[in-house]
Amino acid sequence: MNLAAPAPSSAAALQVSLRGVGRRFAAPGGGTRTVLAGVDLDIREGEIVALLGPSGCGKSTLLRLVGGLDAPDEGSVALGRRPVAAVDQRCAVAFQEPRLLPWRTIERNVRLGLPHGTEREAGRARVAELLRLVQLDAAAGLRPRQVSGGMAQRASLARALARNPGVLLLDEPFGALDALTRLTMQDLLLDIHRAEPATVLLVTHDVDEALALADRVVLLGADPARPDAGAGIRALVEIPGERPRDRADSRLADLRAELLEGLGVPSHHRVAV
Numbered sequence: 001m002n003l004a005a006p007a008p009s010s011a012a013a014l015q016v017s018l019r020g021v022g023r024r025f026a027a028p029g030g031g032t033r034t035v036l037a038g039v040d041l042d043i044r045e046g047e048i049v050a051l052l053g054p055s056g057c058g059k060s061t062l063l064r065l066v067g068g069l070d071a072p073d074e075g076s077v078a079l080g081r082r083p084v085a086a087v088d089q090r091c092a093v094a095f096q097e098p099r100l101l102p103w104r105t106i107e108r109n110v111r112l113g114l115p116h117g118t119e120r121e122a123g124r125a126r127v128a129e130l131l132r133l134v135q136l137d138a139a140a141g142l143r144p145r146q147v148s149g150g151m152a153q154r155a156s157l158a159r160a161l162a163r164n165p166g167v168l169l170l171d172e173p174f175g176a177l178d179a180l181t182r183l184t185m186q187d188l189l190l191d192i193h194r195a196e197p198a199t200v201l202l203v204t205h206d207v208d209e210a211l212a213l214a215d216r217v218v219l220l221g222a223d224p225a226r227p228d229a230g231a232g233i234r235a236l237v238e239i240p241g242e243r244p245r246d247r248a249d250s251r252l253a254d255l256r257a258e259l260l261e262g263l264g265v266p267s268h269h270r271v272a273v
Helices: 059-067 106-111 120-133 149-161 179-195 207-213 250-262
Strands: 016-026 032-043 048-052 074-079 091-094 167-171 199-203 216-222 231-238
Touching (some): 059 199, 106 120
Parallel strands (some): 167 199
Antiparallel strands (some): 216 231
16 A cells, blocks of 8 residues: 655654553352453554454453553553553554444544644644545545445544554454455555554454564463463564565464464464465
């Protein structure tokens, strides 16, 4: 896609630090269920980190803890040098569903992401800049029902970027898209990251997506010997090569097999990339 980057306007990317993080929830039959336990992780400024793991292992919970949408029962979360104690305005979130307001145009949906108190002209310029970045400037006056799923997700990304976040949290943002649109959106995310290099934490179930986008992949899961103790970090994998990567790179094929094994996928399903 290779979009031309606009003049830098994003806030400084922030380091994310988690120390001894644990989270429990009420169990249906009474008592509690431990989802996360003893999570220690440092995410570098401007890094893209992907969270992989089986369903229910706490990937989205961890994302919510970083953004202050939830609070840990043990441990601490910090952005830069400041602890996260409530919903943190230094973070922005994009979910699997675009969650656009159907009665507002694409442009006005993106405007919702602007910080409170943004001056009218500055806000208009920022929204126009983002719509160009995600290739939606021609669709600015349309409503969500008039655009495709991929276009709606691009609007969701633009809205998340509107506040110039230091940390961008992505919870399976491309999971509902068809395969071709998903590949296009992955390339677009890399273009966006080059133009506005926030720290990115990405939840995905797609190993190939993690290998294409991330600097490192965090594999979450429970210890098989203690499945009720909660999920922790089972592996932390560095991805070789600069982005955009050749998806046919043999090194990625080897890592793909390693990650699929860590996810418990049978060997006959671990085909080459």
